[in-house]
Amino acid sequence: MTTPDNGSGQGSAAAAAPGETHSPRFASIGSQYYAILVSLLTAFYLISNIAATKQMSFNLCFTDWVVDGGVFLFPLTYLLGGIITEIYGFRAAFRAVLIGFAAMVVGAVVFGLVTASPPVGDAHNQEAFEVLFGWDGVYVRILIASLMAFVAGQLMNAYIISWIKTRFGESNLWARLMSSTVFGQIVDTFIFGLIAFTTFPLFLNVLPGVDLFPLMGWGEFWNYFIFGVIYKCLIEWVLLPITYAVVGMLKRREPSYRRAA
Template identity: 40%
Template structure:
């Protein structure tokens, strides 16, 4: 009879690697980074940035990294693991918006001179909150779904195809939905189209440039979680 105390543990796979056997460190860290990048991007997105003919918003600095981390989560932990991260990000966004709104409406101290500046930068604008949430949910769920669908056809091969394919679909949907809700009626039609196209191209380009890093991160996390790396 085999002694269970000396029997090697079977390799962990998927979300079971994060949810069971006391091994949650890597999964939790990736979700934490995902939520931090999302929160900072949502704050940065309140400012329009213009470089000559290029028009975008401050969220473009970090937001592409949320899609890279979304790809990592889906590739390593599957759709269920990615869904948990997306829901966590949604909850963090709602909590941040509620917090900023409560701080905004709270009576300012007599010697606090920056109430107007606070409202201008962090004041909750329902339209932008709605735009951010709608774009985020549509884009992230499409990103995860497309990656899983491509993986179901290619198996462990062609990682680059599912990383880029999912990003193209997710980023375009996210950018279009956010821009439609936040900026239609504010930006003229040419500016709106420019905003969508530049945002989409830039975010997709970041994914392409970061592809070697994404490969490396996925391999490291899979090894940490006991998942075979091919």
């Protein structure tokens, strides 16, 4: 039996007996808080994908680590995804992922239309724009990789949080957030890096008008994958006190969450 929680996910709760599950509390999505969280998730996702067109290298502990421009904001999408799942449940998180997915598709269509439109004056800027945002350019490749990775990683993240909460109740929020982040980021970083940067998708060059090229060697890819997972998980850990505060505030302020107690 689950004891009432203190509003921050840290209330005492007994683990379910073998085969037993708790009835987890979730709020309804018809509130301004859900809309704000989804808006932030979508905005961070869009910005990160545009920034990811640039690869960077940092020297840390006498080793050069390869990252992309999404390294600054993208980890926060998992923090937001975790908060959404914890408060509103798996279905609400799935809806948020679909909204982010749709926003990226709309962005790709707009960039494609802008690229195809005739430029004014010098064609030099047009050529540079086509390299980044053309249908066979870097952005579209990153878009496809990101859509696949984002959906797979975020759904993994949401499923683990929802499953652990159903199994163990309101207690141990930190365990839900950290375990879901580790598995979600492994899936996300691997799929994204494999498709966006390596030779893996070059078989598509047989299609007319497609001219893909590798952006990383395999050594750089594994460097990117290992550092990316560790870095993103560390960000989640460092921001855990903020996550606890936000979750606690939402559990206190969401009337439908309190009524579910």
